Amino acid sequence: MQNAAFARPHLARTTLRGTLRTDLQGLPIRMTPASPSTASQNKMQRLRALVCDDSHERAARLRGAQRIAGVDEVGRGAWCGPVVAAAVILPEDAPIAGLRDSKQLSEQRREQHDARIRGQAIAVGIGYADVAAIDAINIRRATQQAMLAAIAQLNPQPDFLLIDAEQLDTPCAQQKIIHGDAVSVSIAAASIVAKVYRDAWLRELDRDYPHYGLAAHKGYGVPAHRKALLEHGPCALHRKSFAPVRAALERSGLQAAGNAVG
Secondary structure: OOOOOOOOOOOOOOOOOOOOOOOOOOOOOOOOOOOHHHHHHHHHHHHHHOOOEOHHHHHHHHOOOOOEEEEEEEOOOOOEOOEEEEEEEOOOOOOOOOOOOHHHOOHHHHHHHHHHHHHHOOEEEEEEEOHHHHHHHOHHHHHHHHHHHHHHOOOOOOOEEEEEOOOOOOOOEEEEEOOHHHHEHHHHHHHHHHHHHHHHHHHHHHHHOHHHOHHHHOOOOOHHHHHHHHHHOOOOOEOOOOHHHHHHHHHHHHHHHHHHHO
């Protein structure tokens, strides 16, 4: 599924060992309308109030599971670049302190956790879907394919999956957890591994496509990216099935037609 336009960075996969713990807290629900930026801030505050622990892993073990893999993706909402998924089996008896949803950690902390996860986990797997796949089958199905590819890389294979907000077409027993990366250490570990991997990849891609600022925003729809998209038009990395990219393509087509007429 790799797009020829991509030069995939090589990040070593490791086989490892570890454990962890948690508590889930109830959160207040905001009932009044809020601006998009305020709503996003409120959501992050609610997520930070959650405790990321191994309660879901312990519950799975009580049901007989032994090799529990957390599964998560990054890049689903980006306008360009691949969607990347990771699957991580953590050991039961070697906790890694401070694991959280990758969005709540600084880049330095993510890098540190990524090294610890790779050094202690029983197994780590990474999968991805490129832009061609995303545009061909839609982002949700591409995300599911990336997750299944990550799981397939695990050695040993898991007997139970904890998945962030997705249900996968696999015979392996599984549990879908909304905001799973904020409450499950295994999913949080997968979130961190996937984020570090994809960020490194986007920094590499930035060298080939320097006009868009990929190293800074990693392909997400920030104002600087929107401005560059309108100025330079979409490149081979952009997801043409996404509305902002389609709009930029249409604008580029109208400008080209106007120039031809002129």
